[in-house]
Amino acid sequence: MKRVFFLCLSSFLLCLNLSSEQKPNIILFLVDDMGLMDTSVPMLANEEGNPQKHSLNNWYRTPNMERLAKQGVRFSQFYAQSVCSPTRASIMTGQNAARHRVTQFISPESKNAGPKDWKWEGLTSKDVTLPSVLRSNGYHTIFAGKAHFAPIGHEGEDPTKLGFDINIAGCSFGAPGSYFGEDGYGNLNPKRKKRAVPGLEKYHKTDTFLSEAITLEAKKAVTRSLQKEKPFFLYMSHYAVHSPFQSDPRFIKNYETSKKPSPAKAFATLIEGIDKSLGDLMDHLEDKGVDENTLILLVGDNGSDGPLGDTYGYFSSAPLRGKKGTCYEGGMRVPFIASWARAGNANPFKIARNHLHHEQIGTVMDIYSTILDATNTSSPAKHPVDGVSLLPQLSGKSNKERPDHFMCHFPHSHRSSYFTSYRKGDWKLIYRYLTSGGKRKSKDPLPKYELFNLARDPFEANNLALSNRSKVNEMIHLMSEQLEAENALLLVTNDGELKPQRIQ
Numbered sequence: 001m002k003r004v005f006f007l008c009l010s011s012f013l014l015c016l017n018l019s020s021e022q023k024p025n026i027i028l029f030l031v032d033d034m035g036l037m038d039t040s041v042p043m044l045a046n047e048e049g050n051p052q053k054h055s056l057n058n059w060y061r062t063p064n065m066e067r068l069a070k071q072g073v074r075f076s077q078f079y080a081q082s083v084c085s086p087t088r089a090s091i092m093t094g095q096n097a098a099r100h101r102v103t104q105f106i107s108p109e110s111k112n113a114g115p116k117d118w119k120w121e122g123l124t125s126k127d128v129t130l131p132s133v134l135r136s137n138g139y140h141t142i143f144a145g146k147a148h149f150a151p152i153g154h155e156g157e158d159p160t161k162l163g164f165d166i167n168i169a170g171c172s173f174g175a176p177g178s179y180f181g182e183d184g185y186g187n188l189n190p191k192r193k194k195r196a197v198p199g200l201e202k203y204h205k206t207d208t209f210l211s212e213a214i215t216l217e218a219k220k221a222v223t224r225s226l227q228k229e230k231p232f233f234l235y236m237s238h239y240a241v242h243s244p245f246q247s248d249p250r251f252i253k254n255y256e257t258s259k260k261p262s263p264a265k266a267f268a269t270l271i272e273g274i275d276k277s278l279g280d281l282m283d284h285l286e287d288k289g290v291d292e293n294t295l296i297l298l299v300g301d302n303g304s305d306g307p308l309g310d311t312y313g314y315f316s317s318a319p320l321r322g323k324k325g326t327c328y329e330g331g332m333r334v335p336f337i338a339s340w341a342r343a344g345n346a347n348p349f350k351i352a353r354n355h356l357h358h359e360q361i362g363t364v365m366d367i368y369s370t371i372l373d374a375t376n377t378s379s380p381a382k383h384p385v386d387g388v389s390l391l392p393q394l395s396g397k398s399n400k401e402r403p404d405h406f407m408c409h410f411p412h413s414h415r416s417s418y419f420t421s422y423r424k425g426d427w428k429l430i431y432r433y434l435t436s437g438g439k440r441k442s443k444d445p446l447p448k449y450e451l452f453n454l455a456r457d458p459f460e461a462n463n464l465a466l467s468n469r470s471k472v473n474e475m476i477h478l479m480s481e482q483l484e485a486e487n488a489l490l491l492v493t494n495d496g497e498l499k500p501q502r503i504q
C-alpha cells in the first residue's frame with residue numbers, strides 16, 4: 001500500500017516537473033529603429049498575396065532573419081508607434097500609447113514637451129509589466145541591451161525595478177555613446193561619456209562591437225537560466241540600429257563598392273550585426289537542446305531610421321512613404337517574425353512555416369497578450385489591455401479577436417507633429433491638430449486631413465480627404481470614440497483643449 005502511494009506521489013511530482021519543463025522559453029528580439037524593409041526577407045505581398053522583393057530587400061543582408069522566417073510566420077502589416085518609448089511601454093503593458101500615456105520618447109535628463117500629464121517619467125515599479133507577470137508564473141526574466149524605460153534618477157531606469165531578474169547594459173537612454181569596445185561604449189571617450197553604456201567593462205579596450213558584447217552576455221545569462229531549470233524570458237533589446245551610425249567593422253567589406261553614402265553603409269553593417277546576433281542566439285539554443293521549445297518574436301520599435309533620403313518621401317522605407325517619427329506607413333510599419341528557434345515535433349504548439357501573413361494587421365500592443373497566451377500566463381484582472389493574442393494568426397488562420405484598427409496618437413512635436421493617425425480596414429486617416437507643423441515649421445500649411453485607401457494606394461500617394469468627406473467624418477467619429485475610450489491626453493493651446501474636428 002505504502003509502495004503504491006509513493007509510486008503515485010512520484011508520478012504526480014514527475015508530471016509537475018514535466019509541465020514546468022514544457023513551458024516554452026521566450027525571446028523577444030527587439031531591434032531599435034528597424035523598419036519593415038530593413039531586411040533581405042521580403043515582407044510585402046504582391047496583389048496575389050505572394051512575397052515580393054523590393055530594392056531595399058536586395059540592399060540589406062540578413063541571412064539569419066531569412067532562416068527564422070522560413071520556419072515561421074511574418075507579418076506585412078505590423079504596426080508600432082512612430083517613436084521608441086511609446087512602443088516600448090506598449091510591449092511592457094499591452095496598452096495603446098494613448099492609454100499608458102508614454103506618448104513621446106523619454107528624454108533622459110528632462111521632461112520632453114507635451115500635454116501636462118503625459119507620462120514623461122516612464123514606467124515605475126507600480127506598473128503591471130510583461131516580465132513581472134511572467135515572473136509570477138515561474139519565469140526567469142532577463143533584460144539585455146537598450147532599456148530606455150524612464151529618465152535618469154527615476155526608478156524605471158533600472159530594468160530590475162520593472163520585473164527583470166537580470167539587467168545587462170540597460171539604462172535610461174536609447175542612443176549609445178559608442179558601439180566600439182575600444183571606446184568602452186562611451187565610457188573611455190570624454191565626448192561620448194554622457195551616453196556611456198553601463199556594465200560590459202570586460203569588453204572595454206577590445207575590438208568587441210556593442211551588439212556582439214550584448215549577445216555574448218545574453219547567451220551566458222540563458223545558460224545560467226537553464227541551469228536553474230526554470231523557463232526563461234529574454235528581452236533581447238539591441239541598441240543597434242539607432243544612431244550614431246558607426247560601421248560594424250566585421251561587415252564593412254560587404255558594402256564597400258556601393259555608391260550609397262557612408263552613413264547608409266554604416267546602417268547596413270549595424271543591421272547585419274543584429275542579424276548575426278540572432279543567428280548566434282539560435283545556434284546557442286540548439287547547442288543547449290532547447291531550440292524546439294523556445295519561441296522567438298522579432299520586432300522593430302518604430303519605422304526605419306535608415307539615412308537614405310528625404311524624411312517624408314520614398315527612401316528609408318521604400319516603397320512605403322516616410323520614416324521613423326512620421327505619420328506615414330514608413331514611420332510605424334515594422335518587421336514582425338514569429339517562429340520557434342527550430343520548427344520540429346517537440347514544439348509546444350504549431351506555427352505555420354514560411355508564411356507571409358498579409359490579410360490582417362498586428363500591433364506592438366499584441367505582444368503582451370501573445371506571450372502570455374503562449375506561456376499560459378494570466379494578466380492581472382484589473383489591468384486594462386488593448387492588444388490581443390496573435391496565436392491564431394501564427395497558426396496560419398484568421399484571428400476573430402484581432403480588430404482591424406490601429407491608432408497612433410502623438411500630441412508632440414517631432415518629424416510629424418501633433419497628429420493622430422487612425423487605420424480602420426483599408427482606410428487610413430491622418431488628422432493634424434496644428435497645420436503649421438511643430439518645431440520644424442512648414443513653409444506652407446500642412447493638410448489638416450489626409451485620407452488614403454491602403455488597399456488601392458498602399459504607398460499613400462493620393463490624398464482623398466477632399467473628395468470623400470463622408471469617409472473622413474466617419475473616421476473622425478470612430479477615432480474620437482477611441483481617444484475618449486483610452487482617456488487620451490489632447491493638445492492644449494491658448495484656445496483650450498483641441499479635439500478632432502469634422503471636415504466641412
Ligand code: CA
Nearest residue numbers: 032033084301
Ligand atoms: Ca527606436
